[in-house]
Amino acid sequence: MVALNKFYDYVEQESKAVHNWASHTYKAALTNTAPVATNTILADITQIAASGGYVAGGYTLDSVTLTETGGVAKVTIADEVITATGGSVGPFKYVVVYNDSATSPADALFCWYEYAGAALTLLDGESITIDFDGTSGVWTKV
Amino acid sequence: MSTTQELLAGQKALLRARMVELRADIAALMAPTADLKVQRDAAIAEQNALDTTIADLTAQIDAIEQPRLYELKMELSEVAQAESKIKLSDG
Numbered sequence: 001m002v003a004l005n006k007f008y009d010y011v012e013q014e015s016k017a018v019h020n021w022a023s024h025t026y027k028a029a030l031t032n033t034a035p036v037a038t039n040t041i042l043a044d045i046t047q048i049a050a051s052g053g054y055v056a057g058g059y060t061l062d063s064v065t066l067t068e069t070g071g072v073a074k075v076t077i078a079d080e081v082i083t084a085t086g087g088s089v090g091p092f093k094y095v096v097v098y099n100d101s102a103t104s105p106a107d108a109l110f111c112w113y114e115y116a117g118a119a120l121t122l123l124d125g126e127s128i129t130i131d132f133d134g135t136s137g138v139w140t141k142v
Numbered sequence: 143m144s145t146t147q148e149l150l151a152g153q154k155a156l157l158r159a160r161m162v163e164l165r166a167d168i169a170a171l172m173a174p175t176a177d178l179k180v181q182r183d184a185a186i187a188e189q190n191a192l193d194t195t196i197a198d199l200t201a202q203i204d205a206i207e208q209p210r211l212y213e214l215k216m217e218l219s220e221v222a223q224a225e226s227k228i229k230l231s232d233g
Contacts, residue, residue, distance in 0.1 A: 062207075062211060062215060063208070063211045065208070076212075078215035078216055078219075079215060079216055079218075080219075081215075081218050081219055126226070127226060134216065
């Protein structure tokens, strides 16, 4: 399983109610430049060029669910399939998840994942799946 | 009262007086911000009202999309992963 790397600023912004996992729009942006934990907003991330269906800002994570059971909150995100269309996507090695609804700070970052291998380039028609943990969730909080 | 007790009583009085001074300093420091806090509380109330609207809209959206959207995206994921495993060769 690929490790989730949390941006430091997330915990502060979460405590300030900048993040609302029940209603905000979260997106996955692609980059081939390693993020650092001190990055705070999407503008700190060097995204890949727009091509093959990839546009600045990345892909909307359509199905984000926040639940609570026995005092433990959990966020699950449906897997996101990225398909190169009309061109190639990449190269990229990192997927950055951020809050597209946040305005102060704008596009507040949550985490990034690093692909275990060389940077990927999806040729036209090729797909890759961001396989979020549907059982344990992306994160839980007591 | 003994001398020690008198000293202690004196100390106590001094400390209480200092507490009064400090409370006055605190009140003086906070006095100019009282109006700002009233404005902030009003803004928070507006924000809370918006949060209620957002929650209502979210519930309406989820009622339409979920859980089917999650199921379809997970099926898309399985199909995409199976498709990626198929390697075509020329000839």
